[in-house]
Amino acid sequence: MQTIPINTYNSPTVILELIYRLKVKDVMTRSLVSVPLGTTMRAVQHLMREKSITGVPVVSDRRLLGIVSMDDIIQALDFGYINEPVELHMTKNLIVLEDDMPVSFAISYFDRYRYHRFPVLSKDKALVGMVTTRDISTRLLWEINHEVENLERMNQSTKVTDGLSRDIQSFAILKHDFENAGFASTEVKKKLKQSNVFPRTIRRAAIASYELEMNIVVHSNGGRITAEYGPHEVVITSEDSGPGIPDIDKAMEEGFSTANEWIRSLGFGAGMGLPNVRSVSDDFSITSSPSGTTVVSTIRFSDNEMKPKTTKDPTKENETNDER
Amino acid sequence: MMNVKELSTKLEYTVFALPDPVAQVTDGYTSDLLSDVMGNAAEDSVLITIQAHRNTIAVASLIGIKAIVLCNGRMPSPDMVVAAEQETVALLGTAENQFTTSHRIAAALGIS
Incomplete structure (x- = not known):
């Protein structure tokens, strides 16, 4: 299980504010590699190697139909159906996030389910991105850095004016x-x-x-x-x-x-x-x-x-x- | 001078929020640039604009604008209506444009 060591209920206020203010769309990867129906599992395997990715969404007319994971590919190799089309073997039971959800949602999803990534849909159900724990931690670190900077500055200003009542x-x-x-x-x-x-x-x-x-x-x-x-x-x-x-x-x-x-x-x-x-x-x-x-x-x-x-x-x- | 309730009834405006119906308005200001409103609008004015979001309420409340008329049939965002109630600013709407609205409000207030 991949988890992000931040909980969504009693972390420091600054962190809570952050994970509720940031939306999934602020952290997700937008440049998507996807394949259409009819693509063979073999083609997906090559695509994964080429792009160094471990999961490929199957999309038709911007609608998400399934995901082929590294695990699906290994199974296909083991059982000899690597040349068959993706629709027969992709994972169809998907858990998705919406782009307007706060990041806190995504964090609790990663805690709850063992998936490494979640597809992100827009309000009109089109696939708009993918989010991984790495996406979230990178963005959070960036924001936390920024907050710490602000805190440091605030401390300085309090010190200077302390004596003035x-x-x-x-x-x-x-x-x-x-x-x-x-x-x-x-x-x-x-x-x-x-x-x-x-x-x-x-x-x-x-x-x-x-x-x-x-x-x-x-x-x-x-x-x-x-x-x-x-x-x-x-x-x-x-x-x-x-x-x-x-x-x-x-x-x-x-x-x-x-x-x-x-x-x-x-x-x-x-x-x-x-x-x-x-x-x-x-x-x-x-x-x-x-x-x-x-x-x-x-x-x-x-x-x-x-x-x-x-x-x-x-x-x-x-x-x-x-x-x- | 008239109150915001009288103004909205007289000119048949849509009422989105009317937290203080008897607030008096004495003047008007027409602009879609919030800094311009901030710098130049008189207190107790009615603001004629198409900026249908809550930042307009913030500006109005800070400088004492009593009513906002959204022109061209613009609909306020839901959080704008909530903010209008909180900050006690009347929020009205009309299908007319800013020119017509300004002229009619000026006439109603007797300052044309």
Whole structure:
């Protein structure tokens, strides 16, 4: 039996989140080697050797009909039917996964059944991939690495600010996680509301944190939003782990965006994110390298609600702290 | 000024979520770019858009938009409806396009 030494009920929260967030389609192999009906067992044997694989799905019109495993081939050789067509000897009783299932499902399947691989079907029952324990462990290791990196960074930031007795909120933001996007900014807004900060100031902080959060979701490999609350201001810091902004001046231009079609179709990538953040901030700085981008936005609590902040002050342009 | 219930009845909108029927709307904003909405829409606005997913609710809730009208017959995703209830944002729909919707809402609010 092949098992993955992670259980799906009482592993650390980070791991549980991972195996429920990742879908089978995120880990499966998509480049499929399959054969049509009528192929001989012999031909499959050659295919296995050629491609170094141990199981070949039999497919007709994208429908999965069976799998020929190494074991089926050995049997065919033993009993002398290696030249017969696959439909007579393939394994037909198959256990399959769906591409939208969480990886936790796949892990429990590998625990429960002794198969080395599971075929993956789409919602409309077409064969779209295969998943092996190796596929899962590779992807999990990659993700865990990433999480550990984030944890290390978070520990550093707590150490630095320990002595200041300030209130700090910190949120991990994942790449392309549109599902949870907006969570950090909603929390920042809640927190400020509790402290009776003026609505206009809350709105500025909400805009800054939301845009920074979306930037991490849309453009980065993942990162973190930190909000530090002082008596007179909130400092919102966004840090990500790359790939960095090649031209910060361009990124600060309204309307300039590097987002792809898919992101734009969701209404993001208008090229107004960073300009919006700067226009609502009292202090704003951005630094970027391929290993990551850091943006710091300070929003001061004004004493007078009626004194709205000018949205586009040309003198602000020169204050951009560009430390490339 | 009118409340979201009155607005949806008057303009015969489909109601997907109406968590606070008496929330007042005073202005409108038409855009499909969420950062544009974020940066420029006024508080207590009704947002006229085709972005039928839950990130639109997040934006609306953060800047105090009270109602969203989905145009061109776009249907909200189920999680968008749930989010609208949670964040107390009215979620309405119409078969009309953004131009017609904007003009009719402006007239209804008496700001045309």
